Amino acid sequence: MSNALKYTIRFTTYLLWALMIPGVAYLASLDFKISVALVGGIVGLGVVALCLLNFKLGYYIYITITLILPMLEKLYGTQISGGVVMDLLLLCTLAGSIFDQRKTGIKKIQWGKDPYLICTYLYILALMIQIANPYGANIFAWLFFMRVVLRAYIFLYLGLRVFSNREDVKTFFKYWLTICTLAAIYACIQQHYALLPFERAFAAKYPELFKTTIILAGIRIFSFMSDAAAFGIIMACNIVVIAILLTAKFATIGISRKLLLLVSLALHFLALGYSGTRTGYVMVPVGMMLFFLANMQKRNTILIAMGASLVALVILFGPFHGNPTIVRVRTAFLGKKQDASMDVRDENRHKVQPYIYSHPIGGGVMTTGVNSLKFHRGHQNANVQTDNGYLRAALETGWLGVLMLVAQFFFLIRMGVRNFFRLENELDKLFMIGIAAAIFEISLAQYTQEASTLIESSIMYNAFIAILLKMKYLYTLNA
Structure with missing residues (x-):
């Protein structure tokens, strides 16, 4: 990754942090959820920058956020699209690893x-x-x-x-x-x-x-x-x-x-x-x-x-x-x-054994459990x-x-x-x-x-x- 790009990302991160303080103070007086979303967005941009700059650090950031995301949901009081957050962090870390030229063996x-x-x-x-x-x-x-x-x-x-x-x-x-x-x-x-x-x-x-x-x-x-x-x-x-x-x-x-x-x-x-x-x-x-x-x-x-x-x-x-x-x-x-x-x-296993014997390639992904009710209603x-x-x-x-x-x-x-x-x-x-x-x-x-x-x-x-x-x-x- 070129030095110019690194300095640009760092400058943008510092600028966003500086703007966050008065912005959040004003929006917090209007609506608490908006202020939380704004803080989350700015922090998220900073995390994305870190993942791009240092993929090894991004690897640990990804693990940490994935582990504590359920608690953040409970603190916020509502469900969060965790899969989207995980995918974004993972792709940013992957991009950082691709641009990184160090030898990894x-x-x-x-x-x-x-x-x-x-x-x-x-x-x-x-x-x-x-x-x-x-x-x-x-x-x-x-x-x-x-x-x-x-x-x-x-x-x-x-x-x-x-x-x-x-x-x-x-x-x-x-x-x-x-x-x-x-x-x-x-x-x-x-x-x-x-x-x-x-x-x-x-x-x-x-x-x-x-x-x-x-x-x-x-x-x-x-x-x-x-x-x-x-x-x-x-x-x-x-x-x-x-x-x-x-x-x-x-x-x-x-x-x-x-x-x-x-x-x-x-x-x-x-x-x-x-x-x-x-x-x-x-x-x-x-x-x-x-x-x-x-x-x-x-x-x-x-x-x-x-x-x-x-x-x-x-x-x-x-x-x-x-x-x-x-x-x-x-x-x-x-x-x-x-x-x-x-x-x-045990009863469920005995019931599905004939199906396993007669379907060598299976019944298709997501056809069992709760997910089947969303994607395969009516499937055996x-x-x-x-x-x-x-x-x-x-x-x-x-x-x-x-x-x-x-x-x-x-x-x-x-x-x-x-x-x-x-x-x-x-x-x-x-x-x-x-x-x-x-x-x-x-x-x-x-x-x-x-x-x-x-x-x-x-x-x-x-x-x-x-x-x-x-x-x-x-x-x-x-x-």
């Missing part, structure tokens, strides 16, 4: 040979075919769906540009664990106050958005994110990553940072419990299992496994019967004789609540779609484990096995949630993929 990636990337191409091909699906072709539904898919892959591409060395990876984990720890703290505040006043007002105004949040056991805490399920999945993945980082030697991670990680781990555990996400409860031991298998020769690993098992036994069988959070955790592992939600899910799968990422893929994109989805998980986990054994730096190794364990967790969570496509968890998932790919081609193959 992205050319070292074997775009035509990497197994994960080949599966991704085939998955995109399966989605492209859906535009002509005779069982459920709707151009508007297809465009809406592909917009979300394209957004995820643009974010993945930006991650491949952002993570150009080890320091970039470390910076991301510092940022990610910090903002998620703040989310965990906010979740504890919500649990203490049973949601803040502006959140209760928003829930009263849009009760349909909180159908899965308010349950018999109480309120499922969602922090400043959009959904308790996405929040719980992120907390579960981070718990495993933090626990793995705590196994590092003191020469790699000092005692002061380990104490901070311990505090963060405790907050994450509390937040996961308050989220009421039973899938998240199961994800944690599954993720740790992969780490234990990769480190069975180490004494610390065995000691941690024994300690974690003891804590789990206390939670599952200890004399705690009045706490709704502990009761919900126990039902995730021990189950109940009568679980209405699981019974409904309309309003079928899959509650399962694999089942939705099988119903909408057929056998090829679900096979490519499973293959992507397999190659990502394999990549993470291989990077772990091939890298020599201890911190790099822990990052790799931590990411592999988190993706293993997400692959499991897909059975009960659409874990990899929820807005917030999708950000984490695609950032992790970008790190795996760059570490593979920068330090294990082309070093």
Whole structure:
């Protein structure tokens, strides 16, 4: 980007900020909402300028705004077109990365040979075919769906540009664990106050958005994110990553940072419990299992496994019967004789099995769940609540779609484990096995949630993929 353009953008930004002060003061006296919209517009222009000038900073701005946008909705008291905001920020950051000439090592990636990337191409091909699906072709539904898919892959591409060395990876984990720890703290505040006043007002105004949040056991805490399920999945993945980082030697991670990680781990555990996400409860031991298998020769690993098992036994069988959070955790592992939600899910799966067998290319995108009522009324799968990422893929994109989805998980986990054994730096190794364990967790969570496509968890998932790919081609193959 030329210096003239940089100076022009900076001058325009400063000028707009200077004009905002008297302008907002005058408009605020006329109408509060107009003043808020004006401030938002000016701040937005400043953010856009930052994304164009520094795409790495724009990457983190995009993540931050995406995570806190649901809370801004609740503060403002009305729904905001979040997709438009996300697309604008993402495109500005992409434009900034295109004009930026710094070396990022992205050319070292074997775009035509990497197994994960080949599966991704085939998955995109399966989605492209859906535009002509005779069982459920709707151009508007297809465009809406592909917009979300394209957004995820643009974010993945930006991650491949952002993570150009080890320091970039470390910076991301510092940022990610910090903002998620703040989310965990906010979740504890919500649990203490049973949601803040502006959140209760928003829930009263849009009760349909909180159908899965308010349950018999109480309120499922969602922090400043959009959904308790996405929040719980992120907390579960981070718990495993933090626990793995705590196994590092003191020469790699000092005692002061380990104490901070311990505090963060405790907050994450509390937040996961308050989220009421039973899938998240199961994800944690599954993720740790992969780490234990990769480190069975180490004494610390065995000691941690024994300690974690003891804590789990206390939670599952200890004399705690009045706490709704502990009761919900126990039902995730021990189950109940009568679980209405699981019974409904099993019944739905049995009903749609004949359809899956007779429709090898699926019934078309957006033909299940709530979206089907908007785009495909009258479709055989309309309003079928899959509650399962694999089942939705099988119903909408057929056998090829679900096979490519499973293959992507397999190659990502394999990549993470291989990077772990091939890298020599201890911190790099822990990052790799931590990411592999988190993706293993997400692959499991897909059975009960659409874990990899929820807005917030999708950000984490695609950032992790970008790190795996760059570490593979920068330090294990082309070093």
